Amino acid sequence: MPEWEPVVGLEIHVQLKTRTKMFCRCPNAYATAPNTQTCPVCLAFPGTLPTPNETAVEWTLKLGLALGCDIAERALFHRKHYPYPDLPKGYQISQYDEPLCVDGRFAVPGADGGFEVGIVRAHLEEDAAKTIHVGGATGRIVGAAHSNIDFNRGGTPLVEIVTRPDIHSADQAKRFLQLLRQTIVELGLSDAEMEKGQLRADANVSIREVRESGYRTRTELKNMNSFNHIARGIEAEVRRQTAIWESGGAVVQETLDYEVKSDTVTPRRRKEEADDYRYFPEPDLVPIEPDAAVLERLRSELPELPGERIGVLADSVGFDAALDLVTTGNERKARLLVEHGLDWATAANVAMNQLATIEPLPENGAALVAIIERRDAITRDALMDALARSATAPIDADEVLAQTVVADTSELEPLVDRILAASPGQVAAYKGGKEGLLGYFVGQVMKETEGKADPKVVNELLRAKLSSS
Numbered sequence: 001m002p003e004w005e006p007v008v009g010l011e012i013h014v015q016l017k018t019r020t021k022m023f024c025r026c027p028n029a030y031a032t033a034p035n036t037q038t039c040p041v042c043l044a045f046p047g048t049l050p051t052p053n054e055t056a057v058e059w060t061l062k063l064g065l066a067l068g069c070d071i072a073e074r075a076l077f078h079r080k081h082y083p084y085p086d087l088p089k090g091y092q093i094s095q096y097d098e099p100l101c102v103d104g105r106f107a108v109p110g111a112d113g114g115f116e117v118g119i120v121r122a123h124l125e126e127d128a129a130k131t132i133h134v135g136g137a138t139g140r141i142v143g144a145a146h147s148n149i150d151f152n153r154g155g156t157p158l159v160e161i162v163t164r165p166d167i168h169s170a171d172q173a174k175r176f177l178q179l180l181r182q183t184i185v186e187l188g189l190s191d192a193e194m195e196k197g198q199l200r201a202d203a204n205v206s207i208r209e210v211r212e213s214g215y216r217t218r219t220e221l222k223n224m225n226s227f228n229h230i231a232r233g234i235e236a237e238v239r240r241q242t243a244i245w246e247s248g249g250a251v252v253q254e255t256l257d258y259e260v261k262s263d264t265v266t267p268r269r270r271k272e273e274a275d276d277y278r279y280f281p282e283p284d285l286v287p288i289e290p291d292a293a294v295l296e297r298l299r300s301e302l303p304e305l306p307g308e309r310i311g312v313l314a315d316s317v318g319f320d321a322a323l324d325l326v327t328t329g330n331e332r333k334a335r336l337l338v339e340h341g342l343d344w345a346t347a348a349n350v351a352m353n354q355l356a357t358i359e360p361l362p363e364n365g366a367a368l369v370a371i372i373e374r375r376d377a378i379t380r381d382a383l384m385d386a387l388a389r390s391a392t393a394p395i396d397a398d399e400v401l402a403q404t405v406v407a408d409t410s411e412l413e414p415l416v417d418r419i420l421a422a423s424p425g426q427v428a429a430y431k432g433g434k435e436g437l438l439g440y441f442v443g444q445v446m447k448e449t450e451g452k453a454d455p456k457v458v459n460e461l462l463r464a465k466l467s468s469s
């Protein structure tokens with residue numbers, strides 16, 4: 001059997017968090033009560049005219065710069081026609097052959113030296129309204145009793161990013177998207193939460209034999225709302241295409257949905273050709289000609305990007321931990337701990353685990369490090385309580401460290417003896433082979449000591465006692 005190589009390109013849509021919509025002054029706040037954030041422009045009343053959102057244009061340019069794109073000297077909005085209930089104008093204002101940003105390269109660092117993904121384009125458009133199918137089991141139109149439309153989302157700004165087919169595994173797709181998402185979040189353009197639909201990705205997937213040149217027929221994979229679903233969807237589609245080619249068949253170009261439950265892909269509809277949309281230049285908008293001074297300012301505003309920081313961090317914590325820290329937003333916590341003297345390995349570990357859902361105040365850095373360095377000597381409750389409190393108020397390391405764990409066997413032994421003597425039935429059962437009962441005895445000791453006993457010492461004591469007599 002031949003050896004196959006996946007060839008994947010991604011199309012990513014990002015909802016910008018500008019204050020107002022793309023072409024009108026309605027608040028960009030579609031998570032409010034349905035159909036309350038609308039006006040004649042975004043409802044497409046006859047005679048209304050669009051006015052572009054300057055901030056949305058600037059943010060798209062900023063993203064383009066961060067993606068290493070060339071910025072067009074002249075960009076155009078086009079009308080993209082398709083009849084759909086959630087598109088009141090009958091067309092979407094988008095960009096076609098003269099987008100704002102083209103031809104970028106985005107580096108994804110990795111333990112293996114990383115890889116680079118070409119960016120075909122990043123353009124600006126308006127989102128459609130949201131159709132909600134009611135009465136069906138799946139939330140899809142199939143089987144629904146009726147559908148509602150929420151126009152709050154209609155006309156909100158959306159950036160579309162299209163990559164070259166430079167991605168060659170599900171894991172690479174996931175890593176690319178994690179890093180892209182973090183870059184967008186740090187640029188302040190969007191919260192880019194996938195489960196809220198603020199970042200949506202479709203994958204164009206084909207396969208070819210290793211060392212084969214050119215591309216085979218691709219399919220488009222939709223309906224994936226987490227990084228893991230995207231990775232699993234690509235894997236499922238690669239399996240399906242492999243089976244088709246190896247059985248002598250041919251892959252057909254079509255759009256597919258990834259079904260998480262069954263881990264399979266199902267056909268949606270045949271792909272429309274680009275000309276079906278009857279693109280033509282939007283006659284109500286003038287071309288955008290980005291000003292050199294504006295581009296200079298945007299370039300100077302770019303922060304140190306996550307991809308660059310991962311490369312540097314990897315020297316301290318290894319690549320995987322660096323990627324995790326940066327793309328989960330836990331990096332700041334780890335840096336705080338390191339600044340106050342903790343080693344990188346411990347700091348990364350605590351930031352990713354015990355502090356994962358906690359944002360400690362910067363002034364607690366020194367106290368946190370003092371506590372973390374001696375965490376084996378205090379009770380688990382004292383540790384977790386101190387970490388939780390560090391998010392809202394100053395914490396006192398000495399006070400926390402006074403809540404020491406009882407590891408002294410001379411103190412614990414009489415208690416263990418008493419508990420065993422009080423539970424003859426359980427002791428007999430344990431000796432009869434029910435070794436799971438050890439947990440019961442440990443629990444009793446922890447209860448009596450109000451959680452202060454060192455669980456490791458208690459375990460050792462109990463095992464010794466139960467096996468000797």
Ligand SMILES: [Zn+2]
Pocket residue numbers: 021024025026037038039040041042043155
């Ligand atoms: Zn409006």
